[in-house]
Amino acid sequence: MSNEINVPTMASLFAEGKQPEVLFWVGCAGSFDDRAKKITKAFVKILNKANVNFAVLGTEESCTGDPAKRSGNEFLFQMQAVTNIEVLNAYDVKKVVTACPHCFNTLKNEYPSLGGSYEVVHHTQFLKQLLEEGRITMEGGKFKGKRITFHDPCYLGRANDVYEAPRELIRKLDAELVEMKSCKTRGLCCGAGGAQMFKEPEKGAKDINIERTEQALETQPDIIAAGCPFCNTMMTDGVKNKEKEASIAVMDIAELIASADDL
Amino acid sequence: MQYISQILFTLILIAGIGYFASNVKKLFRNISLGKDLDISDNKPQRWKNMAKIALGQSKMVVRPIAGFLHIIVYVGFIIINIEVLEIVIDGVFGTHRIGLQVLNASVYGFLIGSFEVLALLVLVAVIAFWIRRNVIKIKRFLSAEMTGWPKSDGNIILYFEVVLMCLFLVMNATDTTFQNLGSGNVISQFIAPLFDGMSEGSLHMIERTAWWIHIIGILVFLNYLYFSKHLHILLAFPNTYYGKLRPKGQFLNNEAVTKEVKLMMDPSADPFAAPAEDAPVPEKFGASDVTDLSWVQLLNAYTCTECGRCTSECPANITGKKLSPRKIMMDTRDRLVEVGKNIDANKGTFVPDGKQLLGDYISNEELWACTSCNACVEACPVSIDPLSIIMDMRQYLVMEQSAAPSDLNNMMGNIENNGAPWPFNQQDRLNWANES
Ligand code: SF4
Ligand code: SF4
Numbered sequence: 001m002s003n004e005i006n007v008p009t010m011a012s013l014f015a016e017g018k019q020p021e022v023l024f025w026v027g028c029a030g031s032f033d034d035r036a037k038k039i040t041k042a043f044v045k046i047l048n049k050a051n052v053n054f055a056v057l058g059t060e061e062s063c064t065g066d067p068a069k070r071s072g073n074e075f076l077f078q079m080q081a082v083t084n085i086e087v088l089n090a091y092d093v094k095k096v097v098t099a100c101p102h103c104f105n106t107l108k109n110e111y112p113s114l115g116g117s118y119e120v121v122h123h124t125q126f127l128k129q130l131l132e133e134g135r136i137t138m139e140g141g142k143f144k145g146k147r148i149t150f151h152d153p154c155y156l157g158r159a160n161d162v163y164e165a166p167r168e169l170i171r172k173l174d175a176e177l178v179e180m181k182s183c184k185t186r187g188l189c190c191g192a193g194g195a196q197m198f199k200e201p202e203k204g205a206k207d208i209n210i211e212r213t214e215q216a217l218e219t220q221p222d223i224i225a226a227g228c229p230f231c232n233t234m235m236t237d238g239v240k241n242k243e244k245e246a247s248i249a250v251m252d253i254a255e256l257i258a259s260a261d262d263l
Numbered sequence: 264m265q266y267i268s269q270i271l272f273t274l275i276l277i278a279g280i281g282y283f284a285s286n287v288k289k290l291f292r293n294i295s296l297g298k299d300l301d302i303s304d305n306k307p308q309r310w311k312n313m314a315k316i317a318l319g320q321s322k323m324v325v326r327p328i329a330g331f332l333h334i335i336v337y338v339g340f341i342i343i344n345i346e347v348l349e350i351v352i353d354g355v356f357g358t359h360r361i362g363l364q365v366l367n368a369s370v371y372g373f374l375i376g377s378f379e380v381l382a383l384l385v386l387v388a389v390i391a392f393w394i395r396r397n398v399i400k401i402k403r404f405l406s407a408e409m410t411g412w413p414k415s416d417g418n419i420i421l422y423f424e425v426v427l428m429c430l431f432l433v434m435n436a437t438d439t440t441f442q443n444l445g446s447g448n449v450i451s452q453f454i455a456p457l458f459d460g461m462s463e464g465s466l467h468m469i470e471r472t473a474w475w476i477h478i479i480g481i482l483v484f485l486n487y488l489y490f491s492k493h494l495h496i497l498l499a500f501p502n503t504y505y506g507k508l509r510p511k512g513q514f515l516n517n518e519a520v521t522k523e524v525k526l527m528m529d530p531s532a533d534p535f536a537a538p539a540e541d542a543p544v545p546e547k548f549g550a551s552d553v554t555d556l557s558w559v560q561l562l563n564a565y566t567c568t569e570c571g572r573c574t575s576e577c578p579a580n581i582t583g584k585k586l587s588p589r590k591i592m593m594d595t596r597d598r599l600v601e602v603g604k605n606i607d608a609n610k611g612t613f614v615p616d617g618k619q620l621l622g623d624y625i626s627n628e629e630l631w632a633c634t635s636c637n638a639c640v641e642a643c644p645v646s647i648d649p650l651s652i653i654m655d656m657r658q659y660l661v662m663e664q665s666a667a668p669s670d671l672n673n674m675m676g677n678i679e680n681n682g683a684p685w686p687f688n689q690q691d692r693l694n695w696a697n698e699s
Contacts, residue, residue: 007696026692028683037695044696058693062682070635071671072549072657074517076679078524109513114521154636159512182576185641186325189578194635198684199670202632205583212578 005044009058010091020055022126023093025107027100028063029229035236036229042258043099043123049263050135054097060087064106071195078114081106085116099123099254101155101228102193108160122156124166124227124253131172142260143175149221150177151212151235152187153228166227166253173260178219188212190234197230213238217248224250265357272354272478279482286489290565293603297558302505309504312646316503322644326572329395332388336424339385340496343378343431350478360441372446379435379450382428389424396421403571406580408590413569416491423484427477434473437466495568499645502566505559506646511637514654519546549658552619553599556652563647564595573639573649579632586632588639588649594624595652621656630656631668 013020024047029036047054065080088096096118098104108120121129130136148170156162163184170177182188191201191208201207213235216224224239226232229252236250251259315321320337324330352361362371396404396417404417435441435451442448442455458466488494495502550556553564573588574580580587598620606613621627633653640648660666667675674684682689 005696007693009693026695028685031692031695032683032685032687037698040695056693056696059690061692062689063678063684065678067684068675068678069514070654070657071667071675072654072659072661073667073675074520074548074658075524075662076675078516078520079527080678080682082524082528105510105512109510110516113516154634154638155512158637158641160510186576186638188576188581189634189636189638191578191634194633195671195674196634198674199631199668202579202584202586202628204579204585204632208578208582208634211582 005041006048007044008055009060010055010093011058011060013055014091019092021053022095022097023088023091024054024056025064025096025098025100025103026056026061027098027103027229029233030099031061033229033233035233039099039229039232039252039254042252042263043254045258045263046127046130046136046254046261049261050130052130052135057087064103066102066106067195067198069106069110070193077110081111081114081116085111085114088116088118093118095119095121097121097123097126099227099229099252101153101159102230105155105159122160122162122165122227124156124169125162127254127257128165128168131169136257136261138169138172138257139260141174143173143223143256146173146175146222147178147220148173148175148223148225148256149180149216149219150183150225150227151180151190151216151231152184153226153231154187154189154193156227157187158185166225169253169257170225173256175223178221180215180219182215188215190228190231192230192234197233209234209238210241213242217242217244221248223256224248225253225256226250227253269355269357275479275482276351276354279479279485283486283489286486289603289607290489290494292606293599294558294561294565296554296599296602297556297561298554300557300559302559305508308508309506312506312508313500313504316506316644316646317499320644325642325644332391335381335384335388336392337496339381339388340424343381343385343428346375346378346431347478347481350474354478360438363444368444369446372444375435375441375447376449379432379448382431383450385424386428389421389428393418393421403575406571406574406587406589408587408593409569409571413492413593416493417569419487420491420493423480423487427480427484430473430477430480434470434477437470437473439463439466492567492569495566495645498562498566499568502562503646505562507640507648507651511640514651517548517658520548547659548662549660550652550655551621551659551663553595553602554613555659556595556655560595560648560652560655561599563649563652564592564599566645567592567596567647568645569593570644572642572644573647576638576642578634578636578638584629584632585626586629588653591625591629591649591652592647595620598624621659625656627660627666630660633657 008020010023026040030040062084063080064084065077068080069077096107098107101122104120104122107118127136131138150166150170152163167177188211189208190212216235224235226235232250232252239245239248239250320330320334323333349360349362353359362374395401432451432454435448436454437458442452458469488497547555553561567589569589571589577586577588602613605616630653633650635650635654637650640650677684677686681687
């Protein structure tokens, strides 16, 4: 496994008078959270291997404002949005890819009316496209016959009707895709959305991520696949709570693909 | 004698429809207490949704058993009501089975025959519904908000249906001319023997009584709607038409806030400029009472059938939190009705009653338990959006009351200061690229 990754910034490309094919919006979790950073790197490795001409905003990126908006702080959200839109528009960004469904939803749906219209795709959609264009190939060997269940992130699935891209990628790995009893439109939340990630849950009988992990375990998976850094954290905690971390891995789709290719 | 019954019938009809109309007027008035929202976009898609979701019941069949039973009752209800047309004409003009005079006997027989079959199916379905509610005790009918009136309401509707269907069949069974016709009495011919041996006169008495109670029952039922979750049989149509077409994850941006933000970001704006003469009074951010919600959200509240499909999919509710999206809708309706009554009692103006939706009906604890997952929106068979109300109320809590849980205040402080929900420095945002 190589650790060499190449991460150009918009500022550096701009200085050379260049414009990337796509902007990779890393997001706060992808930038700072230890677990999510691994997903970010896995995705970058695939982009590097496929010779995708991309760039990140780096220190010019700031929170999209999603958790503020979902907490009810519309003012903070719009301040964040307007600031980000200024940066994005200054670089004349056309297309954005992100590995975070919350950033994806906010950039795609809530920025346009504030002056920021871009083509925004989730990384699973982007990877699927790379595959279809023959820019990446997927070797299933490593995951052949493994049971993988996919946890639908609310902000990718119900919120934006993207259900198939991640599933197609899993199938391409020659893995056995097993569905939980609540999946796709009826997928159960991991418990992190709506800014719950940043607070203690209200009192109740159980934590939501435990309920969801139990549903996942019912499918007897080798791997629980996720497409969101927050779901990933929630499911990882759930698996630990059930003391199953030795036998069941929680992995992002990008990590599955990168690892299948020994990146 | 004949005239008296015609006049009586017409008076009852006018009273029944008149009272209903006056309540419909109140309904419109109450809904328009909500804030303006322009929903004139994308009409073709809206008509399509209405046809598919309300008329075609597409969301109901997500749960096959309840969906199938519901379709029977729904189809039966609509079609059997064609019969009401005949009853009304007969009642007003003193005719008897006018249909037989204008239609060919076999066509008439076919129509009434279909109604009879449907009536039986409806009876069976309604009994199954009653068993589901009262014997099997399906969880979503047992939540805390489903006690008292909402619980009785659910059952009263079923009793109404049973009585109306039985009256319809008895009315046909005791109508000797109709029975002798030998066409259309598909079901009632098996009921007719129950009345064997009765005199012509008593049969006629029973037939007339069933006929009268049947039509009066329908008028009572019509007027019951306004007070019941059964209002959905009418409002499901406009509600699915006005339902959300944007991606479910897209929450509206508050335009009043946009104005302020633009002003702050605009370096040329003079912060000390006197507000323009016609500047509207600064709006309240978010919602603390029903009048802060949009008219669509209020229409949503009146449309809610209290089926609990939303609540049974809600991750917060499933794991024992206090939040129930159905309760959010029921509370909104209850408060709106209360506000409406207040206006009626005070000659058209609302006199503050020291109450509001927030706190008196919906608690902060419920609002903060929501993960904004959209499961409730997806589950609702009539395109209701409980999440939008939750979000508007959170907006009020945070922007007007600074009443967020302290963890969230920390998170928002971080975003404000370092552009991330955690206390990391924005300058370190690209460090991951160099870490191994
Ligand atoms: S959006 Fe909120 S209320 Fe609706 S199902 Fe999800 S957690 Fe429950
Ligand atoms: S909001 Fe919709 S799903 Fe929930 S109880 Fe009302 S009608 Fe049923």
